[in-house]
Amino acid sequence: MNMDTLVLGVGNLLLKDEGVGIHVIRALEHEELPSGVHLMDGGTGGLHLLGVLQDYHRIIMIDATLDDHLPGTVRLIRPRYASDFPPLMSAHEIGLRDMIEAMILTGRVPEIHLIVISVKNIQEVDMTLSPEVEAAVPEVIRMVKSLLHS
Numbered sequence: 001m002n003m004d005t006l007v008l009g010v011g012n013l014l015l016k017d018e019g020v021g022i023h024v025i026r027a028l029e030h031e032e033l034p035s036g037v038h039l040m041d042g043g044t045g046g047l048h049l050l051g052v053l054q055d056y057h058r059i060i061m062i063d064a065t066l067d068d069h070l071p072g073t074v075r076l077i078r079p080r081y082a083s084d085f086p087p088l089m090s091a092h093e094i095g096l097r098d099m100i101e102a103m104i105l106t107g108r109v110p111e112i113h114l115i116v117i118s119v120k121n122i123q124e125v126d127m128t129l130s131p132e133v134e135a136a137v138p139e140v141i142r143m144v145k146s147l148l149h150s
Contacts, residue, residue: 004036006056007144010043010063016126017071017119017133021062024140031141034148050102058111060147062140064133069118072132074139076147077114113147115140 007028009021025039033039038056042049053059069075079100103109117136129137 003038003056005058005060005148006038006040006053007060008040008042010061013127014125015122016124016128017130018064018122020064020117020119020129020133023129024062024137027137027141028144037148050099053110054103054108056110060113060115060144062115064119064122065116066122067118071118071120071130072136073118074136074143075116076143077116079112079114115143
């Protein structure tokens, strides 16, 4: 079954900014989106999502990343290979990279857009986002909507 677009938020809601992908999915649930768009809370990601992801033509992934950018910085990446992912994607980095490599091996790779939000800490326990990362959520929503309409 080939479906249109999946917007996948990954992260852990218990680890403050590490859960930003899930917070964005929850916010998108209140937005008007085009038909054929599905939203998914991917939790901490990993290979168990492989079969689901390969059912879509296009995937927009949203995740936190530890990098040299200021917290709340939003970037769009078009990964074609596992090596295209930022070097320090949040706590589930290995699972997402392995998933992309597995899709490449099977020859069933959807079009992937990766929206990353820079964070300062992925180990702080709290269910709310830091002010810098929370302020980035509307920008991520605009970016997702733009991608959906392109």
